[in-house]
Every structure is written in structure tokens, then in C-alpha cells.
Amino acid sequence: MSRLREQARAVLASGPPPLTPAEWERGRYVLTCFMDDLTDTPPADRYEQLSLADFTLREAAHLLIAHHGGWTGVGKWLPRRLLSADPVRGKDLLQGHQAVAELADPTPLVAAAAHVLDVLGGPLREGYTQRWHA
Numbered sequence: 001m002s003r004l005r006e007q008a009r010a011v012l013a014s015g016p017p018p019l020t021p022a023e024w025e026r027g028r029y030v031l032t033c034f035m036d037d038l039t040d041t042p043p044a045d046r047y048e049q050l051s052l053a054d055f056t057l058r059e060a061a062h063l064l065i066a067h068h069g070g071w072t073g074v075g076k077w078l079p080r081r082l083l084s085a086d087p088v089r090g091k092d093l094l095q096g097h098q099a100v101a102e103l104a105d106p107t108p109l110v111a112a113a114a115h116v117l118d119v120l121g122g123p124l125r126e127g128y129t130q131r132w133h134a
Contacts, residue, residue, distance in 0.1 A: 012071070015069045015071065016069075016070075016071055016072075018066070018069070019066050024120065024121075025124060025128065026130060027059060027062065027063045027066075028117060028120055028121060028123065028124040029124040029125070029128045029130075030059055031056065031059045031060055031063060031113060031116070031117060031123075032123040032124050032125055034052055034055045034113075035056060035110050035113050035117075035123070036125075037052050038052040038053060038056055038100075038109065039106060039110055041106070043104040043105075046104065049104065049106065050100065050101065053097055053100035053101065053106065053109055054097075056097075056109055056110075056113055057078075057093055057094070057096075057097045057109065058078065059113075060093050060112070060113040061078055061082045061090070061093060063116060063120060064082065064085060064086050064089055064090065064116050064119070065081055065085040065086075067085075067086075067120060068085040068086055070084065070085040079094055089112065089115055089116060092108070092111075092112035092115065093109065093112045095108060095112075096108035096110070096111065096112040096113070097109055
């Protein structure tokens with residue numbers, strides 16, 4: 001049991017496998033789409049705005065945590081992992097999400113997600129095609 005525990009600790013300490021180039025590209029494209037949709041959604045469409053804010057936060061967090069070689073999380077672990085991986089950008093994303101929830105203002109979240117994209121090569125719109133494998 002002791003040997004298995006040490007092996008598990010070693011696996012966790014080494015971090016997850018890095019994203020493939022296709023996964024990075026897809027993530028950049030998806031985050032760009034969420035940001036564009038969030039920017040274009042009128043504040044009166046609160047359900048859509050809140051849904052898009054959630055997707056934007058999760059995709060940006062996933063990419064930022066992966067950029068730093070960390071394990072991602074869900075629920076209460078998402079903000080914990082995000083702040084652990086990148087305290088400054090992580091806090092900006094979380095505060096941006098809070099601004100959408102409390103003030104119906106997507107501007108801080110869109111700006112924070114754009115900063116994440118800047119680290120990863122910028123937004124991806126035109127020319128992206130997803131490759132399907134059978």
C-alpha cells in the first residue's frame with residue numbers, strides 16, 4: 001500500500017499530460033467564440049449572459065491551468081486550481097465572472113479571457129476547422 005501511495009503521489013506531482021496542438025487550437029477557438037457571444041449578448045438576456053459567462057470562465061480556466069501544467073478542477077476546485085496556477089490572471093477571471101453575475105457587466109471577464117488568449121497565441125476565428133476522426 002505504501003508503494004502504491006508513493007506512485008500516486010508521483011503521478012499527481014508530475015501533472016497531467018500536456019494538451020496536444022489540436023486541443024490548444026480548439027480551446028482557443030472555443031474561448032474566442034464564447035467571448036464574442038458574451039460581448040454580443042444584451043444585458044437583458046440574463047440567462048444567456050450568465051450561461052456564456054460560465055462557459056467562458058471554465059474554458060479560460062482550463063486553458064490557463066493547462067498552460068501552467070496543472071491539474072484542472074470542477075466545482076469548488078476550479079477557483080482553487082485556477083488561483084494556484086496563476087494568481088493574477090486567475091483572480092481577474094474570477095472577478096470578471098463575478099461582475100457578470102452581480103452587475104450584468106461582461107467587460108471585465110471578456111478582458112481577462114482576452115489576456116489568457118494573449119498568452120496562448122491570441123484569439124482564433126477565421127481559418128479554424130475542426131478535424132473529425134472516425
